[in-house]
Amino acid sequence: xxxxxxxxxxxxxxxxxxxxxxxxxxxxxxxxxxxxxxxxxxxxxxxxxxxxxxxxxxxxxxxxxxxxxxxxxxxxxxxxxxxxxxxxxxxxxxxxxxxxxxxxxxxxxxxxxxxxxxxxxxxxxxxxxxxxxxx
Amino acid sequence: xxxxxxxxxxxxxxxxxxxxxxxxxxxxxxxxxxxxxxxxxxxxxxxxxxxxxxxxxxxxxxxxxxxxxxxxxxxxxxxxxxxxxxxxxxxxxxxxxxxxxxxxxxxxxxxxxxxxxxxxxxxxxxxxxxxxxxxxxxxxxxxxxxxxxxxxxxxxxxxxxxxxxxxxxxxxxxxxxxxxxxxxxxxxxxxxxxxxxxxxxxxxxxxxxxxxxxxxxxxxxxx
Numbered sequence: 001x002x003x004x005x006x007x008x009x010x011x012x013x014x015x016x017x018x019x020x021x022x023x024x025x026x027x028x029x030x031x032x033x034x035x036x037x038x039x040x041x042x043x044x045x046x047x048x049x050x051x052x053x054x055x056x057x058x059x060x061x062x063x064x065x066x067x068x069x070x071x072x073x074x075x076x077x078x079x080x081x082x083x084x085x086x087x088x089x090x091x092x093x094x095x096x097x098x099x100x101x102x103x104x105x106x107x108x109x110x111x112x113x114x115x116x117x118x119x120x121x122x123x124x125x126x127x128x129x130x131x132x133x134x135x
Numbered sequence: 136x137x138x139x140x141x142x143x144x145x146x147x148x149x150x151x152x153x154x155x156x157x158x159x160x161x162x163x164x165x166x167x168x169x170x171x172x173x174x175x176x177x178x179x180x181x182x183x184x185x186x187x188x189x190x191x192x193x194x195x196x197x198x199x200x201x202x203x204x205x206x207x208x209x210x211x212x213x214x215x216x217x218x219x220x221x222x223x224x225x226x227x228x229x230x231x232x233x234x235x236x237x238x239x240x241x242x243x244x245x246x247x248x249x250x251x252x253x254x255x256x257x258x259x260x261x262x263x264x265x266x267x268x269x270x271x272x273x274x275x276x277x278x279x280x281x282x283x284x285x286x287x288x289x290x291x292x293x294x295x296x297x298x299x300x301x302x303x304x305x306x307x308x309x310x311x312x313x314x315x316x317x318x319x320x321x322x323x324x325x326x327x328x329x330x331x332x333x334x335x336x337x338x339x340x341x342x343x344x345x346x347x348x349x350x351x352x353x354x355x356x357x358x
Contacts, residue, residue: 018179102187113198
């Protein structure tokens with residue numbers, strides 16, 4: 001598409017940012033790179049912690065899955081802030097609202113499925129009971 | 136920005152209540168008299184909505200896998216199949232590629248074609264390394280009789296991880312296209328918007344991988 005370019009439609013507006021936009025405060029390239037470096041360092045730290053927790057005797061064994069989930073949620077948060085530049089600033093309101101709705105649906109699907117299927121498993125007849133009914 | 140706007144600066148520094156400073160409110164694009172939002176904002180927002188719907192689709196695969204994780208039908212379980220060392224290498228590849236994609240965004244912002252091509256190339260090589268490692272994993276699992284037809288656990292595993300792998304493959308094709316387009320067309324506004332969308336896509340794939348290696352590999356290892 002070789003349409004003539006109207007510069008009006010590509011101007012930045014500090015009150016309305018697209019997701020992934022490097023925000024106005026981060027305008028200098030050096031600061032922008034620092035943002036990505038911080039994000040990478042935090043991610044490496046959290047990923048390392050996840051793999052370390054897996055093999056450690058440091059924490060109570062049944063709590064390991066919970067610890068892993070917490071570390072993953074933290075890392076997803078780091079990615080959203082430092083890589084996707086989703087922030088709580090007013091210029092990001094639309095992006096955050098869309099994200100919040102997405103999280104709601106994801107939580108309903110995953111937690112809901114686990115909850116319902118666990119209950120179905122619990123309420124299912126054991127082989128023993130099925131045999132007794134057939135008698 | 137008159138005295139009235141400054142009067143609220145102390146109590147509302149982030150302009151959360153837009154009405155507090157009507158001057159700046161009306162001047163903003165996409166708000167009242169500011170006119171339509173810029174094309175870049177609209178394209179980015181639309182692509183963000185698509186990515187969120189993609190995440191919702193992934194969550195269905197995640198839910199299926201979470202429910203079926205112990206349904207091994209007497210076949211191999213996650214503990215026997217997964218090697219944390221290999222998963223760590225794959226994770227490192229994807230994480231670093233996300234970082235180099237970020238570097239390409241900075242280079243784009245500075246309009247440095249060479250750096251931008253270099254960081255996109257690094258992103259592509261790391262993404263390809265990830266795909267090859269994952270492909271080798273899949274091949275060895277299938278050759279050891281742990282293919283998607285072995286148990287419900289493995290069906291859901293191949294569906295979920297394979298779907299992510301397909302996304303990475305599509306991302307690599309897109310990446311190659313973008314390198315060629317920037318090379319031939321330069322930093323035109325429409326190319327810049329495509330680069331923005333590509334970066335969003337690539338970072339989102341990494342976010343999905345974080346959820347994936349935690350739930351499928353690390354938690355699966357303990358089951």
